[in-house]
Amino acid sequence: MATTRLIAMHINKGKTLAQCIKARTDYSMNPDKTDDGNYISSYECDPVTVDEEFLLTKREYLQKVGRKQKKDIIAYQIRQSFKPGEITPEEANKIGYELGMRFTKGKHAFMVCTHTDKPHIHNHIIFNSTRLDATKKFKNFWFSGLAIQRLSDIICLENGLSVIEIKPYSMRTKRTEFPKRDSFRSNICNQIDISISKNPKDFDEFLSLMAKAGFEYKRGKHISFRGKGQQRFIRLRSLEDGYKEDDIRKRIHGKCTKAHKELKLNLLINIQEKIINKGEAYERWATNFNLKHISKTLLFLRDHEITSMEDLNKRVDSSIDHFNQLSDDIKAKEKRTAEIQVLKKHIFNYSDTRDIYVEYRKSGYSKKYLEAHREQILIHKAAKDAFNDLGCKKIPKVKELNEEYLQLLSEKKNLSSEYYKARSLMQEYKKAQKNVEEFLREDSKYDKEMNKVHR
Known part of the structure; x- marks a missing residue:
């Protein structure tokens, strides 16, 4: 860093x-x-x-x-x-x-x-x-x-170096505070990992490895351990997932890994460690994945405090929903502004041709009068039909329509600004999701190939 x-x-x-x-x-x-x-x-x-x-x-x-x-x-x-x-x-x-x-x-x-x-x-x-x-x-x-x-x-x-993980102010420790000591439970979990890494044949051999490491154990209905400085035994069933008795037996026989624990780790740190590792896999990462893309993605995850794949997926779904909602709101306002423009046009036409249509009715709908004023009469009828189609029982006032139109334009302007920001953020989230998934997929492929080699 x-x-x-x-x-x-x-x-x-x-x-x-x-x-x-x-x-x-x-x-x-x-x-x-x-x-x-x-x-x-x-x-x-x-x-x-x-x-x-x-x-x-x-x-x-x-x-x-x-x-x-x-x-x-x-x-x-x-x-x-x-x-x-x-x-x-x-x-x-x-x-x-x-x-x-x-x-x-x-x-x-x-x-x-x-x-x-x-x-x-x-x-x-x-x-x-x-x-x-x-x-x-x-x-x-x-x-x-x-x-x-x-x-x-x-x-x-x-270049394969780490970066500083930015923490919220509430999570930062004061300079006068000392780092917390490992708890007895964490010591037991750490020793369990060490003992299992030595590939014991069965659970009994695992217990003997724990005993050699200085952890006293009791067998009964529930197995419990006590390390140096502990006053009471701690039961395995009270430890986190992956360290209970059934989980340990499965791990010994290779039927279970600590995937559940790894999911709780910081996604940023997990990927960062893979990039920093310059072992035999480093060239594979460089050829199968563009490190510049994942580098920018890591900074994006850090800046937005995304610590797990589940959190990233939720952010993607939420950003898509927010973007779609804004898009629907803008379309609704555009539809209403278009209706107001049509309404105003027909109101003006209705007002300009009203006297002619009244005379047409007084003439008993005379064909001669119709032929003389056909265009104005048809415009008047079209205006009345438009009011009926728009569900206007009473012809609205132009002044009220103008006020509503200006209000809609102002709201649309504010929504448009938020719309572009939401679209940009949604694209960034989706890009980060794609990059992380591709990176982890390459990691999984490599692990499978290495397992085949070791077999």
């Missing part, structure tokens, strides 16, 4: 631009921190003359643009720190270079200095605030730090 931080580097008071650039780059390239400069890489600049090249680009920018800001930022630094023991300096420098290239999109010169003087290997990625073409400067946008962290997480997952 890697943590990141974006730092703006300003001109120090009392120093020139050249002095500030040189001081920052010299610290990053300190031979004592970078193994005599072995862990330094750069893009579009030479580490030996990086300060002069940065300065030259800034002078060119001043000539082209002619704009100099107060409190000018000379460069930006990305700090990228890795978990101790998880990565080598060579890999860290390579990942830092990839982060610098992706974040700047190759438009800014940068250098990557990997420091090994601390227990945690970390990168100092310094990039020029002025573009290579000397036409623009980097703009530190809102949430740029979060964008760098997310990009760093994706690169770490693509």
Whole structure:
């Protein structure tokens, strides 16, 4: 896993631009921190003359643009720190270079200095605030730090490294709290797993393995264990599924696995461990599945706090239902607005031809009058038929229809905004579901093939 931080580097008071650039780059390239400069890489600049090249680009920018800001930022630094023991300096420098290239999109010169003087290997990625073409400067946008962290997480997952699992504030532990000790029940469960992993022939041999590990047991109606420091025996039937007597007997004879327990584990951690594992299966994962896709999916699962496949399936179904409901609501409002437009048209037609139709009735529906005013009379009849089709017992007022029409347009606008968000979220959920299912399917295929090989 890697943590990141974006730092703006300003001109120090009392120093020139050249002095500030040189001081920052010299610290990053300190031979004592970078193994005599072995862990330094750069893009579009030479580490030996990086300060002069940065300065030259800034002078060119001043000539082209002619704009100099107060409190000018000379460069930006990305700090990228890795978990101790998880990565080598060579890999860290390579990942830092990839982060610098992706974040700047190759438009800014940068250098990557990997420091090994601390227990945690970390990168100092310094990039020029002025573009290579000397036409623009980097703009530190809102949430740029979060964008760098997310990009760093994706690169770490693509390279088989872990990422930090974000927990809700209510689940975070205070710094003053000490980690909880393992309970007696968890100790018994852990030892049961260890004993079964030694492939005992039967249940009696399993009990002897538990006894050798320092767990006293009692046989009777219910088998119970007592470990070191326990005052009372704990019955197997009171343990979680997979550790009861029947479950243990099935596990010994290979008729049952701990699948139920694995389902309770964090889905993010399960998949992350498979990616991180660089054993003989790693090449298979890389060829059968695009790691970039699953890396982005893992971050999506983490950000939305999805910890199980069941939870993911529920989110997919819920998002589909919500999207369909919004779609139906919008269609209903569109249908009503269309009806109002038709109603208003017929109301105007009815009003304009009403006098002619009244005279037509007074004439006793004269054929001569009909021939003279056929078009107006037919329009009037069409308006009356439309009112009957729409179920209008009383002709509505145009003013009320206009108010209802504006209200429907406002509601439709609000629903449309929510509709597009719901559609996007539904697509993300479905994409994540598809990627996870495909990844787990490949894992299952591999397990079956390995079982055949061992047989």
